[in-house]
Amino acid sequence: MRLRTPFETSMDRLDVRRIILLEANVDGVTGWGECVAAEAPFYSPEYADTAWPVLRDFLWPMVKGRRFDSACEIWGLLKRVRGHNMAKACLEAAVWDAEARQRGIPLWKLLGGTREEIASGVSIGIKDSLDELVETVRKELAAGYQRIKIKIKPGKDLDQVRRLRQEFPRIKLMVDANSAYTLADFPLLKQLEGFYLMMIEQPLGWDDLYSHIELQKQMETPICLDECIHSAEQAHAAVELGACKIINIKMGRVGGHAMARHIHDICQQHDVPVWCGGMLETGIGRAHNIALSTLPNFSLPGDVTASKRYWAEDIITPEVTVSPQGTIRVPTGPGIAFEPRLDLIEKLTVRKERLV
Numbered sequence: 001m002r003l004r005t006p007f008e009t010s011m012d013r014l015d016v017r018r019i020i021l022l023e024a025n026v027d028g029v030t031g032w033g034e035c036v037a038a039e040a041p042f043y044s045p046e047y048a049d050t051a052w053p054v055l056r057d058f059l060w061p062m063v064k065g066r067r068f069d070s071a072c073e074i075w076g077l078l079k080r081v082r083g084h085n086m087a088k089a090c091l092e093a094a095v096w097d098a099e100a101r102q103r104g105i106p107l108w109k110l111l112g113g114t115r116e117e118i119a120s121g122v123s124i125g126i127k128d129s130l131d132e133l134v135e136t137v138r139k140e141l142a143a144g145y146q147r148i149k150i151k152i153k154p155g156k157d158l159d160q161v162r163r164l165r166q167e168f169p170r171i172k173l174m175v176d177a178n179s180a181y182t183l184a185d186f187p188l189l190k191q192l193e194g195f196y197l198m199m200i201e202q203p204l205g206w207d208d209l210y211s212h213i214e215l216q217k218q219m220e221t222p223i224c225l226d227e228c229i230h231s232a233e234q235a236h237a238a239v240e241l242g243a244c245k246i247i248n249i250k251m252g253r254v255g256g257h258a259m260a261r262h263i264h265d266i267c268q269q270h271d272v273p274v275w276c277g278g279m280l281e282t283g284i285g286r287a288h289n290i291a292l293s294t295l296p297n298f299s300l301p302g303d304v305t306a307s308k309r310y311w312a313e314d315i316i317t318p319e320v321t322v323s324p325q326g327t328i329r330v331p332t333g334p335g336i337a338f339e340p341r342l343d344l345i346e347k348l349t350v351r352k353e354r355l356v
């Protein structure tokens with residue numbers, strides 16, 4: 001699916017998403033999941049072309065024909081496979097959707113969510129010019145979004161933040177570096193403290209807790225971890241050791257709803273707020289993110305936005321919309337409560353495999 005505008009981060013520039021959708025038949029009830037693995041192994045070692053064979057050759061045989069009482073049990077069935085969390089999450093999420101539909105309740109209620117609406121923020125890719133960045137932020141604020149996150153990388157950082165603070169002194173602003181810096185960049189990161197950012201997301205190595213601990217000791221601004229947190233153990237270590245004060249939870253990165261909820265609970269016990277990150281999802285992944293974001297400790301605006309920010313036409317109906325106050329109303333129908341548009345999905349499909 002072609003993005004409406006190319007999305008640039010410190011890792012990559014992207015115009016087209018290749019997405020794996022999984023349609024699961026669970027006792028005759030259909031559930032849908034989306035694999036958020038990217039086109040290339042830049043955000044994580046996993047990518048779309050690893051997820052496909054892992055799903056087909058390893059994960060599917062582990063659940064095929066198995067009896068289980070709840071989607072909660074899927075994680076345990078898959079645990080022999082190490083890593084490949086995005087592939088696992090895609091399968092697990094589809095079963096959660098099916099279970100909620102079987103029970104006739106919304107997925108967010110099945111997960112234990114408590115919010116009827118969620119706060120929405122935007123993630124803005126790296127722009128060619130400061131003027132273009134300012135105009136993009138102005139447009140997103142006018143659309144109602146409650147917080148602005150910009151992607152940064154060396155050479156596209158301080159000037160960007162300084163200019164945005166001049167133009168918008170009072171907005172909720174944060175930056176995401178996707179691991180583009182090292183501790184040697186401390187003087188620069190320290191300068192960012194002058195702009196009262198809500199947080200600095202994943203400034204250092206994608207798998208480097210130690211350096212984040214050292215950095216957070218010397219920074220007032222909260223560090224938020226994204227790439228570093230791919231298990232409950234890492235989340236626990238990060239909050240106990242002070243590597244961060246906030247965690248961005250992505251269901252795909254941690255292996256599904258059950259693990260996302262577990263990490264949410266660990267953070268809650270440590271008074272660490274969480275928010276839901278985005279992976280340029282279509283409506284199906286977006287709908288799962290909405291359900292997850294209703295858990296009580298998702299107390300900061302996430303990256304879950306309206307469908308139309310990314311897609312000319314989304315593959316679900318209705319599309320996800322955001323109110324002028326920057327909130328998304330949580331749907332009340334069974335399952336993810338958005339219906340996949342089968343005709344459009346068929347039209348966009350380039351490869352299909354049926355596993356029985």
Ligand code: MG
Nearest residue numbers: 176201202226
């Ligand atoms: Mg991030």
